[in-house]
Amino acid sequence: MHSLIARFKWHPTLPTIIAGVVVVAGFVLMEVSGWFLILAGIGTFGPGILRELGLLNDQDEFQRQAAHRAGYHAFLVTGLLAFIFVAGFRAQSQGASNIPEESVTTILALLWFVWFISSLLDFWGPQKTASRILIGFGIVWWIFSIADSLNSVLGFVMASLVAIPFFLMAYLSQKWPTISGVLLIGFAAFFFYFFHLYEIFGPDPMAKGRPVVIILFVGPLLASGIALLKFRSSNNDHSDMIEDEN
Numbered sequence: 001m002h003s004l005i006a007r008f009k010w011h012p013t014l015p016t017i018i019a020g021v022v023v024v025a026g027f028v029l030m031e032v033s034g035w036f037l038i039l040a041g042i043g044t045f046g047p048g049i050l051r052e053l054g055l056l057n058d059q060d061e062f063q064r065q066a067a068h069r070a071g072y073h074a075f076l077v078t079g080l081l082a083f084i085f086v087a088g089f090r091a092q093s094q095g096a097s098n099i100p101e102e103s104v105t106t107i108l109a110l111l112w113f114v115w116f117i118s119s120l121l122d123f124w125g126p127q128k129t130a131s132r133i134l135i136g137f138g139i140v141w142w143i144f145s146i147a148d149s150l151n152s153v154l155g156f157v158m159a160s161l162v163a164i165p166f167f168l169m170a171y172l173s174q175k176w177p178t179i180s181g182v183l184l185i186g187f188a189a190f191f192f193y194f195f196h197l198y199e200i201f202g203p204d205p206m207a208k209g210r211p212v213v214i215i216l217f218v219g220p221l222l223a224s225g226i227a228l229l230k231f232r233s234s235n236n237d238h239s240d241m242i243e244d245e246n
Contacts, residue, residue, distance in 0.1 A: 013058040015050075019043040044112065066122035074115040078107050102206035109215045117223050126231035127177055130184075130224035131170045137220040138166025169224070177228040184225030188218045 012020070026040030048067065050056035059067065085103045120129040145159030165187050173180040192198060197218065200210045 015047050015056055015058050019047045022046075063123075066119055069122060070115045070118035073118040074111050077114045078111040081110060082107055100206060102209065102211070105209075106206075106211040106215070109212045113215050113219055117227075121227060126227040127173060130173045130177075130180070130227050130231075133220050133224050134166045134170035134173065137216070138163045138170065141166065141217060165221070169221075173224065173228055177231055181225045181228030181231075184221045184228065188221040188225065191221070192218050 020043065022043030023040045024043075026037055026043060029036035029039065047056060047058075048071070051059065051064075051067075085107070089100070089103070117129075117133070120133065123129075124132065142160065142163035145162055146156060169180055169184055169187070172183070192214070195213070195217075197210055197214050199205075199207070200214065205211070
């Protein structure tokens with residue numbers, strides 16, 4: 001485990017490791033009782049709250065700035081989505097303020113996802129971030145897919161196949177970022193259509209947890225693709241500036 005962490009050039013502090021364990025425990029134990037999900041919230045937001053209160057000083061200035069940028073990005077995206085949800089449901093129910101559980105889950109999923117992606121982009125840069133996001137999400141999606149198909153050999157095979165694009169693109173993104181970026185965006189569009197996720201625009205957008213599936217499955221592909229294309233564009237701009245100076 002230590003060598004794997006060293007290879008990724010990631011040196012988590014003790015509070016970060018403890019917070020990660022608490023988050024995982026919260027998601028695992030929520031099957032026992034929904035109240036255990038609070039642990040995931042404590043693990044996710046607790047360290048940041050302690051840092052802002054000055055009770056935890058485990059980050060340097062660069063990490064603090066990256067965390068603040070990521071938090072602001074997450075605030076912008078999820079804040080807009082929250083207003084859309086509230087406006088939509090109030091309009092449909094003629095002023096009622098009851099917000100379905102799926103909407104809150106979607107907001108939390110998007111909040112975490114945007115913060116996570118933004119943090120890694122600041123820390124590793126677009127190319128390494130894209131590769132490692134794809135590996136990480138490929139593993140996670142593969143595990144959850146297999147867990148849902150243990151009673152079916154065909155389901156097991158299909159679940160494994162679904163994870164292959166993540167690992168393949170993680171390798172290709174290191175060699176051909178532009179081509180990989182275009183392919184990743186294409187894969188995101190394909191899976192959006194293949195799994196009928198476009199039905200989110202239908203009369204029941206929250207059915208079957210579509211928003212969360214889009215965020216946690218299509219999201220990594222789309223975000224990685226955009227990051228790789230932006231990486232290529234920024235490199236071209238940098239090269240042009242050097243040529244102009246010469």
